[in-house]
Every structure is written in C-alpha cells, then in structure tokens.
Amino acid sequence: MASKSFQAPNGTQDSYPIDLARRRWLIEHWRRVSTRHGFEEIDGPTFEHLDVYKTKSGEGIVSELFSFRRAGGKDDYALRPEFTPTLARMYAAKANALPKPTKWFCTGNFFRAERPQRGRRREFWQWNADVIGLDVDPQQMNAEGAEKDAEIAEATARMDAEVIACVVGLMQAVGLKPEDVKVRFNHREAIADWLQEQGVEEESHTAVMAILDAAKKMKPEDFVTAVSAFGLKGDGLSVALKGPQHLKDDGYPDIWIVHAATKRVHRSLGAARVLPWVEFDASIVRGLAYYTGTVFEVIADGERAVAGGGRYDGLIEMFGGPPTPAVGFGMGDVVLTNLLSDKGLLPSDDELMQWAGQTPDVFVIAAGDDAAEAARPACAQLRSHGLHARHSYKSTKNVGKLLKEANQLGAHAALLIEDGGQSAKIKHLKSDGGESEPMPIEQALAQLADEFRPVDAPPSKQR
C-alpha cells in the first residue's frame, strides 16, 4: 500500500497534550469570568448557511470564508467565521421567551480563509459575550418622549459597561495590568455629532470615519490632507490627531467626551469599577457598518487588537427577531496567548498539565519480580475510587528508574508494592518525599483513595 505524508492545513495547528492543556486553561478563564458576570453559555453549529454571512456582511465576505457544498447537494454552507449571526438567529427564534436583558457567552472554534501571520490563524478559538436587550421594558414605561429616551439611553450605557467590565474581568483573571492593556472606546453618535459640529457633511461621515480608523497607518501629512478634503480643519483637526485621551474622574478634559452618549458610558464604567482600564480613543471607529453606538477594542503595545466589539442595535431584527438593541465583543485565543506569553503570564507546562489533571495521583510500582502481577489490580482499584492511577509500561524492575518515571509524569504519590503483593508503602513525591512504613496493601489503597478523593467529578447516578 502506498503511503503518503500529510501536513496540517495552512493556518491550522495540531494540539498535543500540552497545547490542549494550555487552550483549556484559557477557555476555562473565559468561562469563569463570563459566568461570574452573569452570562450563560451557549453554542451553535460549526457551520451555517452561507447566506447567513452574506446577509450580515455582503457578497464580499465569501472570499474570506471556507464555504462548501455537499456532493450532490444544492445548499451552500460556510464554516463559521464569527458567532454573531448564529447568536442573532438563536435569539430571534426565542425572543419572546427570553429574559431582558439576555446575557450569553460562547467559546468555540471559528474559521477564516485569511493568510496566517502573527496573531492570526485560519482556525482559532474565540470568546464572545453579548448582552441582548435592556434592563427596561419600553412598553411598560409610562413616560413619553424625551424622558423615555433618556431612560433607554441610560440603560444602553449600563449594558455597554457590563460588556466592557466582563472583558476587564478576564484581563484581571489572567494577571494583566492596566499598564499592559487598555480598553479603548469611542461612540458612533459622538463621532457623528462632533463631525457635524466641525462642518463635515453627514453623507461624508462614513468616509471620514474610515480615515480616522486608518489614521495610525498613515503619515500625519497624508491624514491631514485626507480629512481636510471633507472640511475638517483647525481645532477639530488637532483633536482628531491626538488619539487616546484618558478619562478622568474629575471631569471631561477633552472636547470629544463632553458628548452626552460618551458621558453616560463613562459614568456606567465608573459604577462597574473599571475606569483604570479604559481610555477614550478618537481613532477607534471599527470598520463594520452595523455598529451603532459604543465601539471598543482591547489594545496592547505591539500586538493587533486582543478583542473588539460594540453595539449593534439593528442586527437582531436583520435576522428575523423583534427590534432589539444588543452589544457584545469577541476575543481570540491567538493574540491573547501571544500577549500572555510575552508578559510571562502563561503557567509553566508542568503547572498546566497538573491543572488539567494530566498528572497521576498515584504511580504504582511493583518492587521485585514477585510483586509484578500486583500493579494492574492495584491501579484498577484506585481508578474505581476515581483516582488517576498509572503504572509503568517499561520492562525494567529497577525501582530507582521507576521512581524517576513517576516524577517525570508529575505523580503526587508512588505506591511501592512489595512482599509478593501483600504489603505496600506510600511515598509522597510532591511534598517532602516522605515514605510510610510497610502496611497491608488493602490498607494502603484505602489510604490513597481517601487522600486523593476527587472533589470536582461531574454528578452521576449510581445504581
């Protein structure tokens, strides 16, 4: 039979035990932070109808997707490049039965047919958290007009801040500091109103926002030329060039943030106790057309954006749901892992393997030929108590070598069976290396089962 060697597809990565432990560690942080911020976990299919993504992003998106048609089928599908359309579809299907607001998160793998480079792969894992709806019910509000609008505006800002606070919670959980990363935010309404004040025609706003978005990559003189063409000049121009402005508790030092919408978000961020992590940044615009309010990115020096998100009030309706405001973000594993690695914040391989339960509780060693047959029954008994028990597959009878193997595997304890399988000693490998006196093997097994009783096993019905 002819043999053929294969490589993993471009932009994908094989996950060996340590790689998987590292990814599980990251996802577990995402999950815990989401949960304690009151988000519930959901997931959807890994592929969707191709039209779902065309609806949201237009025909042009297709070249960025892995799309396919089943042989003999007539439907076009695409591996999911993002979660938002799935989320919108799921919400729309049960909108009337869901609480307001609904807070959902998802961690899963996503696929984009882009050229891989630093911080970007074709298959990656992404964390999404979204708040759909507001904590007010407009239909039940008695107020009219301006008063009602004000209440909705406040609720909108609260939800924006909840999402940003969740992102900040993750950064804290993995040991990042405000010096390492910042959430930089802006507000579409604030930009639009400010442009209006500066005399930029409304139909030019989209074009100017695109230039602001690209400002970092442009030479200052090119930037000036570009925005001047739309009427931006004088003070307005210098403000646009300034970039990030730190929000201060004692006031609003910059023309951009005197806008009512930005102020409301700022107040809510204060209530969420995350202001040290947040900066106002005029250059955060986000290219996507569907963002309607707050937009933000998590940025670290020298990396592409760690996370990005914003408010998309029209999208649920686009997917067949009732008109529903929503805000959310996505955070990928690739950039975050790069950042944590550079900052020395990833646990060591040993720590990860131990956390992931890949290190044995007990390594069973048969000391001497006459005890050789006892290792496997001993392992079986320990496993029936829920312990992670292993024995060597090597043929050596050398106790020293076997103890060395136990240590390399990170075993917490070794069970040394002697005396033809009748008695055993327990040696603790992690702590002091202390070793017990010989005892009957049944007693040793019971002692180990008691000491390493698993506490986090999933519930099960034993009959």
Place this chain on the structure above:
RNA sequence: GCGAUUGUAGCUCAGUUGGUUAGAGCACCAGGUUGUGAUCCUGGGGGUCGCGGGUUCGAAUCCCGUCAGUCGCCCCA
C-alpha cells in the same frame, strides 16, 4: 490575493568551493549501577536532507515548481 524570508532525525542545530554508507546534543527505547527527583556506564531505534522535477559522472548543497512555517501588505466580523 500580493511581497520578503526560511524548511537537514520528536526538539535545537552542524554539514566545508556539489564528491564515498548524512552527523552532534537533548529526547525516546533496552541493559547495567545507585531507591529517584537534571546520577553514571553501555548499546539501540529513528532522517528517501518538506515534496516534485531539472542540471551534472555525481546534489542536502545549483536551477524551476509546489507545499508548509515566519514576518509584512490587504482584510480584520
């Protein structure tokens, strides 16, 4: 989609101006020694030099193509 750069054992790398059966360390396996937590000794398996084609008496070494990695552009939901 475009550009630059790299590709020799599981890992880190040597391989002289193209010249005999391609090397080292670590890792792995086995045997011995020491009841270990970077012990020591001995031995072993493993590479068609990313893949394909070409030039040549002869290529890991030169040329072309292709695949993959890395970095950048585009894009970034």
